[in-house]
Amino acid sequence: MHFKWTSLAVIAAAALAGIDTVEASPAGFVSCMQNIKGSPTSKLVISSSNTYNTERFGFNLIFDYKPVAIYHPATAADAASAIKCAAANNINVAPRSGGHSFEGYCEGGKDGALVMDLSLMQQFSLDPTTGIASIGAGSKLGPLYAKLWNAGQYLIAAGTCPSVGIGGHTLGGGLGMVGRKYGMASDNVVGMTFVDPKGNILTVNASTNKDLFWALRGGGAGSYGLVTEFQIQAHKAPPQVTTMLLNFPISKYSEVIDAYAELGQQAPDELMAEMNVGKSGLQVQVNYLGPKTDAEAAVSNFLARTGGTKDQTVKEGTWYDAATQWGWLEGGTLENPIAGDNRYARGRSLVYRKPMSKKEKDILKKYLTKPPKGTSASYIIVDIWGGKVNKPNAPSAFDNHRGVLYGIEFISEWGDHLSKPGVKCSECLSWSQNFAKEMQKAYSSGPTLEAYQNYIERDMPNSMNAYYGSSLPRLIEIKKAVDPNNVFSYAQSIPLKSPQTLLVTPTSTLYPTDRLGALLEFDYKPAAIIHPGSVADAAAAIQCAAYWNVPVAPRSGGHSYEGYSEGGQDGALVIDLNLLQQFDLDSKTGVATVGAGMRIGPLYANLWQAGQYLIPAGTCPTVGVGGQALGGGLGFLSRRYGILVHSIVGLTMIDATGNIRRVSASSDRDLFWALRGAGGGSFGLVTEFQFRVYKAPPKVTTLTIRFARNTYKSVLASLATWARVLSRDLTAITYMDRNTIDVKINFLGSKEQALMAAQPILRLRNSTGPPVSLGDLDIAEGSWYDAATHWSGHPLEDPDVNAGRSYIKGRSLVYRQSLTDREMEIIDQFVTSPPNVITYAFFELWGGNCDRPTHVAPSAFDNHHGVLFGIQYVSGWSDPNLTPGVTCAQCLEWSNRTAQALDAAYGAGPAHLEAYQNYIDRDLPNALHVYYGKGLPRLKRIKREVDPRNVFRFPQSIPLSRESGQHCGQ
Incomplete structure (x- = not known):
């Protein structure tokens, strides 16, 4: 069947489309x-x-x-x-x-x-034996608080504004002045009465309609159906509640902002705070569930950091008194809040997992001290999160926000006379828009924006991810099951498909750059590139490709040494996973859920921000986690924590028929074995990983020891010994080029411990040249995050993807014994002889837990058990215009000659060549046996079972045939 990209585009568009448009009546x-x-x-x-x-x-x-x-x-x-x-x-x-x-x-x-x-649905009852309140979804918070108080001095975790309805507030999260003690409002929901889009009345709780129960608590505001009643866990109010108003002049802006972040990190769960910042000053509102003496102790460090304030009001009373105060009732009561709540306003939000950077604080001050003309009030509100907000009793769609330090609302109001709808203040709207754009551009809390869905903003970039993050794919699947006709729909409701999914065809203006990977010597022309925003969209694209016999090429970061991320040939469908960057970490199990499109740098940053965790991946921050993990994943932590493939405990994979499979040691065991070590693009599309992660040690030391270039044989001859005898906390990469030979060390411990562990290397250095003193060493002690940043050479949170684009030919071999003199001479000649070619080599220590730890299930990477070190040797060239397809005949010729010589001199004999599949080489003889060894027959069998039509194919993918490495493409 002859393929045309237009056919793929048409079918893909149909498969990815939502419901048909029907005219309303x-x-x-x-x-x-x-x-x-x-x-x-x-x-x-x-x-x-x-x-x-x-x-x-x-x-x-x-x-x-x-x-x-x-x-x-x-x-x-x-x-x-x-x-x-x-x-x-x-x-x-x-x-x-x-x-x-x-x-x-x-x-x-x-x-x-x-x-x-729902204003007629304000029913209320409370079961004193369980403390569960049944609450009509039209109840306003003020009257509800009064009912709870009158029912036995109860409270619920919810907000302060008395005229806000319980419905949307709870379904979108629901932060309030007892949140750090009891969690979000959504965390306290134990059941709901729900009307679905077909008019069925359902009971929704943890045991009935469980998917809906998960989705509605955090993602349920107006997207799935109508909640008419909540069952919410109420809590007995403490005997005393203390409120504080702490006022500071704007001249103390920096001190108060910094101290407030510390308060959020250190305060007891009984304390909740909100800070309002405007043109003239800052006001910190504190709610403390306890007596005045305890409240004052809880804020003592904050006041000391700010220099204190004489303008403060402290009151000890009941919870009802506190709720009345924070409601700002202006003469009304909780039962009957009479303050006019309507306004003209523009609100936005961002949430932060760490204190704002200086740049962000400067932007805030710049805009807040110069409010727009026409505003009646322009300000920000900063709410601290933490406490029970980050420790829910049950999973929910709000879980992507666990770990937030504080959230910020940006608000501009105008108009004192609420005479008619639609009144706009152009200066206020421009101020708000410019303010938001600057803060979004400077966002330092993570690799992507994160915001609170209850302060929804139509202009938020990539808003679905900002609000729902890693919860979004599941929310979409539940939406399709519950409301396939999109009855409950608005501009930012949960969609039937990811709103981000992008199809790039050869006629698109994006195609010339989007088709390229990190290595620019390749100039492949794919039939199309699709960026799926959901697992369902990716599955639909695979079904299209299978129908038209188009090979599918997964792309996580695009760093394949042979351009296989772009298909390795013309005419493939490239599935670029860059939109699948969901992240979540379960601190109880130590398992992180990671989208397959996330790059290593942002993954390290997310793990660090989630509680100073690490994972044994590589050093290049722009490399995608997908291909690296599936092909092995060696890095500066591997001798202690294993190869990255050893950390995989589960995967989500789409097979060649479009089926979504959950793969683990207990489910799809053969596939679990195959994907971990040989899964890069041969069996299906992995969209998500579950990784075992580890708490970072308190200190990590980086150290570089430079040797005289003429001592290279002494260094290279020691590699096998170092792999056997050095501490597993020490990993080393030896870099060698025309002028340099450096041993780069990462040690999990202090500087003193690192120097002790590195003694075998230091002794060799001092025996081959003038002794080095401590002051001569390039050594630094810091955190794991500092070390990862050091080795990457780029910011981890947002590395420049284009900075890694280059022209290279890379090859590799791995060794189970010391190099021979002949092998060392060949390598030396490779990096020194060609006058016009860029050449260098890396020698990476294996050993330690690079051999599969006993608690890890067997994998297709096990054929490399016993490897002591590997060599990666690279020749490169350049082009000032970064033109795709530029090659260097001399560079390739020199690389080929070196490869032939090294293969022939291989210490174990040419018939026993062994190489690392993540440094794949199209020209390597008998490559599949070299990469996969005795595991290859089993891999072929699994390939025939999982992908019998060879949809996932490239020149060195696992073949269907039993006898050879030839492919049987349709």
């Missing part, structure tokens, strides 16, 4: 609604109703949406009937509990929606 919908025979208390408001032009608004009056109707159901059954009417007439449903959506999504976020106003 407002008239039919209204007729349907008017025929509902339900509770007489339920109320329908349509455009001709007297109250329509007041009821259609939420709290933020800059929005002027015109819903097709507003319906106030009094019962879940009436709500179900209304949802059926909406679904039958293609009308989107917008739940409204309190109407506080930052983007007006409670009113639909557009014209023509059905607003399902």
